[in-house]
Amino acid sequence: MSRGFLRQPQARAGLLLSGIALLAALAGPLFAPHGAADFVGAVYGGPAQGAPLGYDYLGRDVLSRLLLGGWSVVWMAFSSAFLALLAGTVLGLVAAYAGGRTDRTLSWSADVLLAFPNLILVLLVVALLGRDPWLIVLTASLAFVPGVLRLVRSLALGVAEQEFVEAAELLGYPRWHVLLREILPNVLTPLLVHFGSMLSWAVTILSGLSFLGYGVAPPAADWGLMINENRAGLQAQPLAVLAPVLMIVLFALGANLLAEAVARSNAGTEQR
Amino acid sequence: MNAPAKLPQLLASPALAVTDLHVTLDNGADIVSGISFELEAGQVLGLVGESGSGKTTLATALLGHVRKGARIAGGAVNIAGHNILGTDEKTLRGLRGKLVAHVAQDPATALNPLHRLGRVLGETLTQHEPSLEAASRRQRIAQVLQDVGLPSDEEFLRRFPHQLSGGQQQRLLLALAFLPRPALIVLDEPTTALDVTTQARILDTIRRLCESYGAAAIYVSHDLAVVYQLANRVIVLYAGRMVESAPVASLFTRPAHPYTKGLLAAIPDIGKASAPRPIPGHAPGPGARSAGCAFAARCEWRAESCGVEPALDEIGAGHRAACGRPEALASGASIRFIDLPPAPPARAPLLEVRNARAWYGERQVLFDAGLSVAPGECLALVGESGSGKTTFARLVAGLGAQGQADIRYGSALLDLQARSRSAEQRREIQYIFQNPYRALNPRQTIRATLRHVLRHVLPGVRDGDQRIAQVLAKVALPSRVLDSYPAELSGGERQRVAIARALLCEPKLLICDEVTSALDVSVQAAIIELLQQLQADGLAILFVTHNLGVVRSMADRVLVLRHGRVVEEGSTDQVLEQPQHPYTRTLVGDSPSIRAFQPY
Numbered sequence: 001m002s003r004g005f006l007r008q009p010q011a012r013a014g015l016l017l018s019g020i021a022l023l024a025a026l027a028g029p030l031f032a033p034h035g036a037a038d039f040v041g042a043v044y045g046g047p048a049q050g051a052p053l054g055y056d057y058l059g060r061d062v063l064s065r066l067l068l069g070g071w072s073v074v075w076m077a078f079s080s081a082f083l084a085l086l087a088g089t090v091l092g093l094v095a096a097y098a099g100g101r102t103d104r105t106l107s108w109s110a111d112v113l114l115a116f117p118n119l120i121l122v123l124l125v126v127a128l129l130g131r132d133p134w135l136i137v138l139t140a141s142l143a144f145v146p147g148v149l150r151l152v153r154s155l156a157l158g159v160a161e162q163e164f165v166e167a168a169e170l171l172g173y174p175r176w177h178v179l180l181r182e183i184l185p186n187v188l189t190p191l192l193v194h195f196g197s198m199l200s201w202a203v204t205i206l207s208g209l210s211f212l213g214y215g216v217a218p219p220a221a222d223w224g225l226m227i228n229e230n231r232a233g234l235q236a237q238p239l240a241v242l243a244p245v246l247m248i249v250l251f252a253l254g255a256n257l258l259a260e261a262v263a264r265s266n267a268g269t270e271q272r
Numbered sequence: 273m274n275a276p277a278k279l280p281q282l283l284a285s286p287a288l289a290v291t292d293l294h295v296t297l298d299n300g301a302d303i304v305s306g307i308s309f310e311l312e313a314g315q316v317l318g319l320v321g322e323s324g325s326g327k328t329t330l331a332t333a334l335l336g337h338v339r340k341g342a343r344i345a346g347g348a349v350n351i352a353g354h355n356i357l358g359t360d361e362k363t364l365r366g367l368r369g370k371l372v373a374h375v376a377q378d379p380a381t382a383l384n385p386l387h388r389l390g391r392v393l394g395e396t397l398t399q400h401e402p403s404l405e406a407a408s409r410r411q412r413i414a415q416v417l418q419d420v421g422l423p424s425d426e427e428f429l430r431r432f433p434h435q436l437s438g439g440q441q442q443r444l445l446l447a448l449a450f451l452p453r454p455a456l457i458v459l460d461e462p463t464t465a466l467d468v469t470t471q472a473r474i475l476d477t478i479r480r481l482c483e484s485y486g487a488a489a490i491y492v493s494h495d496l497a498v499v500y501q502l503a504n505r506v507i508v509l510y511a512g513r514m515v516e517s518a519p520v521a522s523l524f525t526r527p528a529h530p531y532t533k534g535l536l537a538a539i540p541d542i543g544k545a546s547a548p549r550p551i552p553g554h555a556p557g558p559g560a561r562s563a564g565c566a567f568a569a570r571c572e573w574r575a576e577s578c579g580v581e582p583a584l585d586e587i588g589a590g591h592r593a594a595c596g597r598p599e600a601l602a603s604g605a606s607i608r609f610i611d612l613p614p615a616p617p618a619r620a621p622l623l624e625v626r627n628a629r630a631w632y633g634e635r636q637v638l639f640d641a642g643l644s645v646a647p648g649e650c651l652a653l654v655g656e657s658g659s660g661k662t663t664f665a666r667l668v669a670g671l672g673a674q675g676q677a678d679i680r681y682g683s684a685l686l687d688l689q690a691r692s693r694s695a696e697q698r699r700e701i702q703y704i705f706q707n708p709y710r711a712l713n714p715r716q717t718i719r720a721t722l723r724h725v726l727r728h729v730l731p732g733v734r735d736g737d738q739r740i741a742q743v744l745a746k747v748a749l750p751s752r753v754l755d756s757y758p759a760e761l762s763g764g765e766r767q768r769v770a771i772a773r774a775l776l777c778e779p780k781l782l783i784c785d786e787v788t789s790a791l792d793v794s795v796q797a798a799i800i801e802l803l804q805q806l807q808a809d810g811l812a813i814l815f816v817t818h819n820l821g822v823v824r825s826m827a828d829r830v831l832v833l834r835h836g837r838v839v840e841e842g843s844t845d846q847v848l849e850q851p852q853h854p855y856t857r858t859l860v861g862d863s864p865s866i867r868a869f870q871p872y
Contacts, residue, residue: 162710163705163707163710163711164710164711164712164713164714166671166705167703167705167711167770167773168724169671169690169691170669170670170671170690170698170702170703171698171725171728171729171777172690172691172693172695172698172728172729173724173728174728177724177728181713181716181724182713185713185715185716186713186714186715188715
């Protein structure tokens, strides 16, 4: 990453926004005044002393649930995006380098998977197999793999035709060396950008899943779940819905801005 | 052509006047400094220097533009009475093209691949002369296309850039530059990527256009032979300063500055069979310049008085040089030529190729070609672009995608794919690519690149770092490049790294694909000298090139390829002095030469 990265407004805004959401999600559990399932106030009670965000549909503290409910979204989003990055990169490199039947098979499978909208694919698996968090993570990453695969494959094809890769072939470097040391470093920047985008998609999908009732099981706290639980009282206690919405927006928007900043700061530094 | 009425100053003032121009890096190091000169309409100025001399920086500064990380620190640039540096970017954008146009080095990347030629030309003209009617617009475009020697019919205008050859693309860029009838045209090595025959035609076109359009032109180049053919005046840049400025005839007959003399001696020329002489050492980069004369460190006339920066003094009619040693300026004896060693006696060939055929898609590009290289021999493979010479070399190297050939190396048959050859064969046959910008992994330091070679090709080696230091010294690179990334090095430095990578393998056969075409003459001479030394140590070289001057100075034998067929083969003297095939005669006749001006 180049030195000009932090000078960009997108980078600073992205860090600030996603930083707030991440801080709430990671450090929040330490500061939550109440437990996620503690009934401590009136149903749909407004902001009060010790409860700046008021109470939810069962009279639980919204602030506490907000601070406790980010962790699940964040770890699941990061894990699914990271797993997809890992698997997609390996498969994409193999497809580009091997070519021929391997390439056709991998690309064809990716196209079939891409035909399913991400959320539908995840819903299908969860409805059939249950709502285990790791299962959700695996399914979400499966939905992301084709995108990474196709990105890495096309980038690697462009790099592989350059002379330094031919030079490595001529010198008889082992194939793993050509893939990991010559080609991979030259596709990393766009991959990093894609990772940021995947993070924000993952947050949206995972929250959507919770909202639809297929994600984290109540009474555990979760931002998506909170929106669903409290939407009936939107007029009486809007904060119970708006606070988790704001957190999801901050995280998704911040990740996206960071991705864009990475793309911009590297646009001028790529080789000719 | 009449000067546009809007610019009455054109007649009163020179087309271009540069006064005390300074360009510095953001950290204060100067890239070019103290540049002052004038240029009349219709004249061509050659701007000559090695890579890193600041010639491209100076050329783009004339357009009011500097690359990122640099700024114009002072001075004035006046084009047809307009002060370019005092004008804000928005006004400047409107003036560029009309006042000053730029022709880039690589035509392939300068044209938008999605726009048809007619649209590109039309938009350029509308941009600068929006009031022009459709009929006269078409006429202007037809006229300029005719002037640059391109067809102007509907079919041609509907083509896309990729449907043109390299020479045609460069002609189109010239047409685009001359279309708005600018007062000044800046050409940044526009013929580097072209073969000699095309280059000769393009140079001729440029000179004619400048005369008929009354435009002044700046021609940036490291190729003195080309500048000699084209320019009226020459400015020699060294380390960002003007060291000599003279009319072309005066510069080539009476070069004054020791650096200019060195440059002239370093040119490989088709007219002389002696080895070109490299200038020892390398030019200092920005910020690394010592006080006083920047060339002193490499100068054989160095004395104490060189500690003071010399002024650019008048030494003849219109001839100025910046050197503090009058006896150096007066000396003509500084250039001596070394005679070539006699050709090695014929031996059993190291490499023998027969029946080489190759296809590019459906099209056959190589027809039953053959060659043989003896140990320690240098064979030049010569031809225009598209003649199949690179395809042939790649086939031998083991990079041929679609081809067949019987390749015998030593006593063994060689597989066509490098991966299927033995590790020993792969190590002994090394390939150096034409384009140094793409031949090194941009994400690895030079040290990492070289260490990978040692690890995979010579796994048992213990004194790796020492060997790396040795090959770097051999290719005249300072050890500081080890921690650089390729993007931080110039094209010449990158090519030298690529050669160092090959030498590290201790090869027996070196296949060089146009390796000197991207290098400065002084570096080119050093590389040729280096390759000759290696050849004397028993290294065989297959040298692919379109530069007959380089062939003359280093090859033992020449093989001429045309349309994928071998049309002539023989010893270098024989082929260049008594070419038999008509095609070879054309090639020899089109090669730029400064022989007429060598006073020795």
